[in-house]
Amino acid sequence: MMRVISTALVLSAFLARAQDDPLQKGIAAFNHGQYAAAQASLEKAPDSPQRRAFLALTHAATGHCDTAREELAAEFAKDAASDLGRLTGLALTQCMLAGGDYDDAVPVLARLKALHPDDADVLYQCARLHMKAWNDTLYEMFRKTPGSYRVNQISAEIFEIQNRYPDAISEYRKAIEKAPAALNLHFRRGRALLLESHSPENLELARREFEAELALNPADAAAEYETGQILLASQQAQEAVKHFERAVAITPNFPEALQALAKLHLEATQYAEAIALLENVVRLQPANESAHYSLMLAYRNAGRAADAAREQAELDKLQKSPQGEFTDFLKKLGEKAPKQ
C-alpha cells in the first residue's frame, strides 16, 4: 500500500513551501514515506480538513487503520472524485481488506472504479479484493467440506490454470467418482485432456468425456461442439457436422459452432452458406478476429474482392488490439461460450 500511495501522489509543489508550515512539512514527509516525521508535523499543524486527511493517510500507512478509517471515510464521502478523495478511498479499501471487511470494501471500490475507470491502483485494489475473497472462501471450503467433490473440482480448475493438466485430469476424475451426476465435470475433464495433448489417445478420452457430459445433459451445446471438433481432427467431418448442427440447434447464437459449420461449407466450396453463417458470427461478436478472418477468405473465394478487402481492414484494426491475447487466455481457462 505504501507504494500505491507514494507513487500515486505527486505533490511536489508542496515541497517548496514545506520549510516552516507544519502542514506542508507533514505532507512532504508523507510523500517521502517518512511517516513518523509526517505524523509529528501534522499533529503540530492547526486543524483543517487537509490536516485530518493526511493524518488519517499516515495512520493508515503505518497500519493504524482503527484510528484512520473514520476520517478516511469522511474525506472520501466528501469528494471521491478529487485526487485526495481517490487517495483516501484507496487507503480506506486497503484498511477494510486488511481487516477482512470485504463487504464494506465493495461499495467503496465500486465508486472508485466508476470515478477512475482506467486507474491502475484502483483496478489493482479491485483485483485484490476478489483475490482475498477467493482465497478466504477456498480456505473455508477446504476446511469445512474437505471430502466434497467441489473441493476436487476447484483443485482441478486451479491445476488447469497452472498448466498442471495431469493433476487437473486426476482431480476431475475424483470429483466425477464422488458425484457422477454432477454437470460440467466430464466437460471440464475433456477440456483438460485436450489442453494436455492432442494425441489420438487424448482425443479419444476427451471425446468419451464429452459424450458422458451429453448423456447427463443432452442440451450442452459446448459438449456437442467439442465432440465435433475432435471428430473433425480425426477425419470424420460428416459426423462432426451433426454435432455442430446440434450445438447450433441448442444454442442458435453459438459463434464457435456457427464458425465451424461455416468452415466446412467453405471447404466444400459452398461459399454462400459459409458467408451467411460467418456474417451472423461477426454480427454476434464484432471483435471476433477469427470470424472476420474466415469471412475475409470466404468473400475472397466467392470472388467478392471488395467485401474481402473490407474484412481485411476490419481484421487489421482488431489485431492491433491487445484483447486477443486475453481472449485466448480465457479460452484456455475452459470457459464455455457465452450466453449458455
Add this chain to the structure above:
Amino acid sequence: MIRSIAVAALFCLGAAAVNFQNVAHEAGLTDSIPNGGVQSKRYIIETTGSGAAFLDYDNDGLLDIFLVSGPGGTNRLYHNLGNGKFADVTKEMGLEHTGWGQGVCTGDFDNDGYTDLFVTYWGANVLYRNRAGRGFEDVTAKAGLKQDRVRYNTGCAFLDYDNDGHLDLFVANYLKFDFASAPKPGENSYCWYRDLPVACGPRGLPFDRNILYHNNGNGTFKDVSDASGISKPDHNYSLSVLTGDFNHDGLTDIYVASDRTASILYINHGNGTFTDEALPRGAAFDDNGKALSGMGVAAADYDGDGWTDIFRSNFSDERETLYHNRGDAEFDDVTLAAGMALNTRFVGWGCGFLDIDNRGWKDLLLVNGHVFPEVDRLGIDVHFKDRAILYRNTGAGKFVDISESSGPGILEKHSARGAAFGDYDNDGAVEVLVNNQNETPTLLKQSTKPAGNWVLLKLEGVKSNRSAIGARVRLTAGDRTQSDEVRSGGSYLSQNDLRLHFGVGTARRINRVEIDWPSGAHQVETDLEINRVITIREKPGS
C-alpha cells in the same frame, strides 16, 4: 482408432513398408555440432541454430554435405566419397569458420558452373565463392555483402527475382539481439515457459527487417531492400525462406515463415518491387486467423493440381500448417482436412516433401525438438529431444502419419533443427540430412530401395542463371503429371539438392518434361529414360 485407420489406409494403397535408419556414423558424420547450452539456454540465439545442406561442390555428380555450426566448433564440409562414406574436407576447402552460424543456401551466383555457398550468422554473413571445386574463397566484402551492424540473419535463398540471369540473394532477419541488453531468463513475462524461467523471446525483443541483395552481374551485390519493398514488413520474426512462382506469372515470389507473428508472402510485381500479401492470400495465419510460430517451410504440389502448396512447421501446442494453393497464390489452410491436426506436442523445424516409395505422390517429413532443454524438467509430453514425423500422401489430398512404423531413424530423439533433402547416392531414394543441436548429425536413409521408378533432373541454365533456380518443371509419366521447381534455401535454414526428384511408380518411360525457365524459355523434352539422373540444358529461344 486413429492407428487402425492408418493401417487400413496403407493396406488399401498397397504401400510398401518404410524403414528409415540413421546411417550418419557409418557415413563418417561423427562430429558433434555445438549450439549453445546443453542443459539450459540463457539466450534465444542458442535455440535457433543451425542449418544443413546437400550440394555437389565439385561437380562429380555426388551430393556433398555442409553443416552449419554454433560457436565452439566450425561449419563442416564433407566430401561424398561415393561409397556411402563422407570425408571431412572443411579445412582444405577453406571453410573453417566459427560463430553463431544459422542458415545456409547455395547457388551459382557468378555463373561459372560451380555451386557457391552463403552462410548466415548472428554477426557477419559469409559468401563463399566456389573456386572450380578446389576450394572456397570468402568474397563477402568484395561482393558488397558486409553488413554495417550485427544482425540476426537466419534463412536465406538465392533467386533471380528480375530474371536477368544473375542470382540475387534474400536474407531473412529474426530480430535485434545483443548479449549486453538481452533480458535474462525469468526477467520479464516473455522469459517464462510454463512456470520455468527460460531464454527470452522472440516476443518482447525488437523486430528487424529482411534484406534483398540484387546481383549486379559483376560479382557484386547491391542492397535493394528498401527500393524493392522487402524491408517494409516490420512486425515479423522471420526465420525460414521459401521461394517459388506461386501464382505462375513467371516471377519468383518469396514466402517467409515467421515465429509468433504473421508469416510473409512477398508477391513479385516484376518491376523490382514486392508487397507482402500473405494475409489476403491466406498464408499468414492458421485457419483461425491466428499467427503461429513458423519455423520451417517446404513446398510441393502435393495434390497434383499443378499449383505449388506450402507446408510450415510450428511450435508445440500449435498444429502444423498445410496451405493448399487454390490457384494464383490464393491459399487455404487445409491442415485439418488433410489429416495433420494431431501432432501438436512437437516443435517442428526442418521439413520437406519427398516421395518415399516413388509412387508419384510427395510425402512429408519433418524433424522436431523443443527450444528449451529445461522443458524436460516439467515431465510433460513435450520434449527437448523428440522424434521425427513422417506423413504418407494418400494421393487424395490427405496424409497419414506413419512415423511409428517407419523405422528406427524416424524414432530417434534429437533436438533437430535444419534438415536437407537429397539423393546422395543417386539410387532414386531421397535421403535426409539433419543438423541436431549439440549432437552428431542424423543421416536418414531407407534400408531398402523404394519399389517405384524414378528420375532425377539436373537443370542447367544458359540464358537463365546456371543453377536453374526458379525453373519450373511439369513431368508426365504414365497417367500422372507432377510439377516442381528448382529452389535455393527452404526447409529450416537449409538447402536441399538442387536437382529435382520425381517418383514415377510403375511407368517405364518419362513421356514428357516441360520446363519454364526463368529466362522465359519454354522447353519440352519427350520420351526420357527412367531410373537415372538426366541433365537438361536450357535451349535459349525454345
